[in-house]
Amino acid sequence: MRRRTFLKGQLAFGAGALLGTTIAACSAPAASPAQTTPGTTTTMPLDGSESAVAPGSKVLLAYFSRAGENYYYGGRTNLEIGNTEVVANLISAAVGVDVYRIEAEDPYPDSYPATVERNVAEQDSEARPAIAGVLPAVDTYDTVLIGSGIWNVQPPMIMRTFVESVDLSGKTLFPFVTYAVSGLGRTIDDYTRLCPQSTIGEGLAIRGEEAAAAQTEVETWLRAVGLLPA
Numbered sequence: 494m495r496r497r498t499f500l501k502g503q504l505a506f507g508a509g510a511l512l513g514t515t516i517a518a519c520s521a522p523a524a525s526p527a528q529t530t531p532g533t534t535t536t537m538p539l540d541g542s543e544s545a546v547a548p549g550s551k552v553l554l555a556y557f558s559r560a561g562e563n564y565y566y567g568g569r570t571n572l573e574i575g576n577t578e579v580v581a582n583l584i585s586a587a588v589g590v591d592v593y594r595i596e597a598e599d600p601y602p603d604s605y606p607a608t609v610e611r612n613v614a615e616q617d618s619e620a621r622p623a624i625a626g627v628l629p630a631v632d633t634y635d636t637v638l639i640g641s642g643i644w645n646v647q648p649p650m651i652m653r654t655f656v657e658s659v660d661l662s663g664k665t666l667f668p669f670v671t672y673a674v675s676g677l678g679r680t681i682d683d684y685t686r687l688c689p690q691s692t693i694g695e696g697l698a699i700r701g702e703e704a705a706a707a708q709t710e711v712e713t714w715l716r717a718v719g720l721l722p723a
């Protein structure tokens with residue numbers, strides 16, 4: 494198995510298998526996944542005066558974010574709110590979107606090295622970590638903003654679970670990520686491969702440490718992808 498280790502300073506982000514087969518990517522699952530808890534989709538008020546989205550068009554923002562011990566300018570910090578959640582909040586404050594938070598049925602550890610270790614194992618085994626709660630009904634959305642941190646230069650494996658569990662065919666996906674050093678990494682390639690029947694639009698990469706100050710970058714991106722007026 495091909496392996497690599499991504500190192501920055503003293504911190505290993507992870508190592509894992511880089512290749513794997515995919516199943517039923519971005520199409521409806523054959524059977525509903527076992528979900529036992531209510532979903533977490535919340536509707537943000539749409540201010541029509543600020544949105545360039547065509548009337549009747551709906552936007553879903555789906556994101557995964559992990560609070561706890563994390564990378565911070567070469568050291569570590571304890572995040573009360575995950576960096577991607579901070580960016581998701583900036584997006585939902587700027588445009589009308591329905592927000593779905595992707596949560597792991599088996600929550601990731603608070604510990605950074607333990608999370609790195611689990612991610613390595615999940616990448617190596619091509620795992621599809623189970624999502625807690627009910628998946629969103631995506632049929633009414635034309636556009637999906639899909640966000641996560643970058644784990645070992647790619648979105649966490651739970652994002653594969655997500656795109657393989659809901660039918661995103663015919664929709665436009667705009668990926669956004671927060672990261673330490675890798676930028677979008679392999680995000681665009683991953684979603685392009687996983688979602689061949691979706692259009693993958695321009696991505697946004699925000700450095701995790703700068704998430705709270707990223708409003709201008711976020712709004713520039715929202716304008717570029719047509720969700721805010723130019």
Ligand SMILES: Cc1cc2nc3c(=O)[nH]c(=O)nc-3n(C[C@H](O)[C@H](O)[C@H](O)COP(=O)(O)O)c2cc1C
Nearest residue numbers: 506559575576577642643645646671673674675701
């Ligand atoms: C398991 C793990 C692996 C990571 N791997 C990378 C990486 O390869 N490249 C990178 O730039 N950042 C990496 N990071 C840093 C995160 O991408 C960054 O802190 C991000 O903002 C976390 O988002 P979140 O707080 O929303 O989960 C990693 C973090 C974790 C926990």
